[in-house]
Amino acid sequence: MSPLPALYLDDLPGGPPPGTLLAVIADLPAHGGKDISFREDQFLVRVFVQKVGDVIGVYENRCPHAGTPLNLFDDRFMDLTGAHLICRTHGARFRIEDGYCTLGPCKGQSLRPVAHEIRDGGVYTV
Structure with missing residues (x-):
């Protein structure tokens, strides 16, 4: 399956406007992840930022298999190896650089990337 087109958060009900700061790279925890939610009335938009070495992935926080968030609590x-993104619900594993699922019930599918830019030490929506 081909990679999904980038998701522009301002196209979604409840999504933030372009230029919204998602994360300050230096403030990401040692494990590099940050779960981010935007809510407006009944609309909820969930994304995450994950930094591994010099690679920063920004994806919709939604497994293509069951629609659940990848993380459960934090x-x-x-x-555990630090090599792949993982869906905690069913164990699917995804490559950090492109969100492609290499193992699990959604093998061959991809996480939806979020359109973003990195500037001034931060990750921003576009």
């Missing part, structure tokens, strides 16, 4: 999105 900002942790990586498997």
Whole structure:
């Protein structure tokens, strides 16, 4: 399956406007993950930022298999080896650089990337 097109958060009900700061890179925890939610009335938009080395992934926080968030309780999105993003519900594993699922019930599908830019030490919506 081909990668999904980038998701522009301002296109979603409840999504933030372009230029919204998602994360300050230096403030990300040692494990590199941050769960981010935007809410407006009944609309909820969930995304996450994950930094591994020099790679920063920004994705919709939604597993393509069941629609559940990848994390269960906190900002942790990586498997125990630190090599792949993992869905805590069914164990699907995804590549950090492109969100492609390499193992699990949604193998061959991808996480939806979020359109973003990195500037001035931060990750911003576009």
